Amino acid sequence: xxxxxxxxxxxxLDTAKQNAFAFPAINVSSSQTLNAALKGFADAxxxxxxxxxxxxxxxxxxxSVKDMVTGSVAFAKYAAxxxxxxxxxxxLHTDHCPKEKLDGFVRPLLELSRERVxxxxxxxxxxxxxxxxxxPLEENLTIASELLEKCxxxxxxxxxEVGVVGGEEDGVAHEINDKLYSTPADAIATAKALxxxxxxxxxxxxxxxxxxxxYKPGNVKLxxxxxxxxxxxxxxxxxxxxxxxxxxxxFHGGSGSSAEEIAAAVDYGVVKMNVDTDTxxxxxxxxxxxxxxxxxxxxxxxxEVGNKKTYDPRAWGKAAEAGMAARVVEACEHLRxxxxxxx
Numbered sequence: 001x002x003x004x005x006x007x008x009x010x011x012x013l014d015t016a017k018q019n020a021f022a023f024p025a026i027n028v029s030s031s032q033t034l035n036a037a038l039k040g041f042a043d044a045x046x047x048x049x050x051x052x053x054x055x056x057x058x059x060x061x062x063x064s065v066k067d068m069v070t071g072s073v074a075f076a077k078y079a080a081x082x083x084x085x086x087x088x089x090x091x092l093h094t095d096h097c098p099k100e101k102l103d104g105f106v107r108p109l110l111e112l113s114r115e116r117v118x119x120x121x122x123x124x125x126x127x128x129x130x131x132x133x134x135x136p137l138e139e140n141l142t143i144a145s146e147l148l149e150k151c152x153x154x155x156x157x158x159x160x161e162v163g164v165v166g167g168e169e170d171g172v173a174h175e176i177n178d179k180l181y182s183t184p185a186d187a188i189a190t191a192k193a194l195x196x197x198x199x200x201x202x203x204x205x206x207x208x209x210x211x212x213x214x215y216k217p218g219n220v221k222l223x224x225x226x227x228x229x230x231x232x233x234x235x236x237x238x239x240x241x242x243x244x245x246x247x248x249x250x251f252h253g254g255s256g257s258s259a260e261e262i263a264a265a266v267d268y269g270v271v272k273m274n275v276d277t278d279t280x281x282x283x284x285x286x287x288x289x290x291x292x293x294x295x296x297x298x299x300x301x302x303x304e305v306g307n308k309k310t311y312d313p314r315a316w317g318k319a320a321e322a323g324m325a326a327r328v329v330e331a332c333e334h335l336r337x338x339x340x341x342x343x
Contacts, residue, residue, distance in 0.1 A: 003080045004047070004089045006155040009126045010201055012047050012089060012342060013157075013248050016271040021336035022251070025049035025093060026328055027276035029056035033283060034079055036321040040328020042086045046337040048328075049127075049272060050079065051093035054101050068105045073112070076124045088341045091126040093159070095274070098131050099143070106130065106147070113154040122155075127203070129159040137162070137186060141193035144202075152200040159250055159272075160194075162186050163207030181226055182206040184233030187247070191234045196246035203248045203272060206230050208265070210253030222257060224264035231269055245269035262334050275331050282327035286319035 004012065016022055026037040028050055041048040052060065052075055060071030076092055083090045097106045106128045113123035130147050132140030144160045151158040163182035187206065194202055208226035227249055234246045251265050251273040262273070290310070291298055297307030298316075309315060332338040 001083065001087060001089055003083055003122070004091045004126055005122060006126065006157075008089055008342070009091045009157065012091065013203070013271045015340075015342065016337070017245055017248055017269055019340075020267055021340060022266045022270045022273050023048050023337050024275045024328060024331035024335055025051050025095075025250075025272050026279055026331075027051055027053060027056060027095060027274065028075075029053075029059045031078060032317055032321055033279070033324060034075070035082065036283065036324035037279075037328055038083060038086050038090065039321065040325035041088050041090065041332065043325060044329040044332035044338040045088070045341050046332040046339070047089040047091075047341045048332070048337070049091045049093050051095045051274070053095040053276075054097060054105055057094070057105065068101070069108050069112075072105070072109055073124065087343075089343075092124075093127045093129065094125055095129055096131040096161075097129055098134055102130070102143075107150075110147075110150045110154050110156065113156055114150070117153075117155050125156060127157040127159055129161070129205075131161050133161045133164045133207075137189060141190060145193055148194055148200050148202055151202075157201050157203060159203040159205065160190070161205040161207070161250075161252070162190050163205075180207050180209050180211070181223060182208065182230060184229050187230035187233050188237045191238065191246065196234055196238060196240070201248075203250050205250040205252050206247070207252070210251070222261045224261055224268060227265060227268035227270065248272075250274070259334060266335060273331070273335055275328075278331075279324050279327050283320045283324040286323040287316045290316040290319055 012023065026048065028034045028037055034050060037050050052072060054068055057068040057071040057075065058066050060075050061067045072094060079092055094106060094109065109125060109128065113125065117123055128151065130144055132143055144158065148158050163186060164180055190204060206227055208224055209222040231245050231247060235242065235244050240246060247269055249270045251270045254262065254273050294310040297310030300306040
């Protein structure tokens, strides 16, 4: 199918919230990982989100270019072409963008999409993330408000982060401490600044102990009830219907989370869960196995000529893509989106 229209993307997210499931948002950094993600979503019968980080976008532009906008545009155009061959809806998203990279990443991409929409075309991306976790909440929401207006003009959904995700991603690191838990006051401040849907569509990554990367069991203390408390705080503050879920929530740093923790987060309004570390490993593990099992073919050992069929990048690339696609299917099953494509 073509990449999801703005209207289809909003329908995807609304349907997920109404029916208590969420979409995996799979980080990619190459055509191979993109193709693996597409196959995984198709195999699961799930719509989905495919995203690039600042580092992933820079990598996609080439080692001598290292330009986030160039890489993002190339990714989006390639994805739009190959996604046509899959029977599921796919939205494209840019991941964590801190303040110092806004002018070199999100803002120029927003302008490109605004120009496209002005010509009657679809936006280049369906959503962008502003990561204001490193600045004070007031500044975070001021920048978010400015970006929300630009996103509305470009028919793009904004994602924001209120709170701090621990660990490290693309060079941005945060300690693991009490700051990892958003408060009801944070949620109310967000709704006052950006509305709760009536002003413009946005997603909110509230934090409840989330940590990027991989940690042994017990080192990360997730508290999904923080999300329930946040939704209830906004309902009470603005007199909304009891039981409403005003926020479309995003789950960051979920690698290694238990099935019970994921289910609880989805029940409280999570519609998007980022998956990166696990799919990176799922892609790389088959490559390592191939190299160990075929070392005398991929290497020209003792003056021999090796075996072209084993060192051809397609040989180990296919195995890598299959491994990652299987992990995407697993993510869809955990988040209950498997078999629920809107078609």
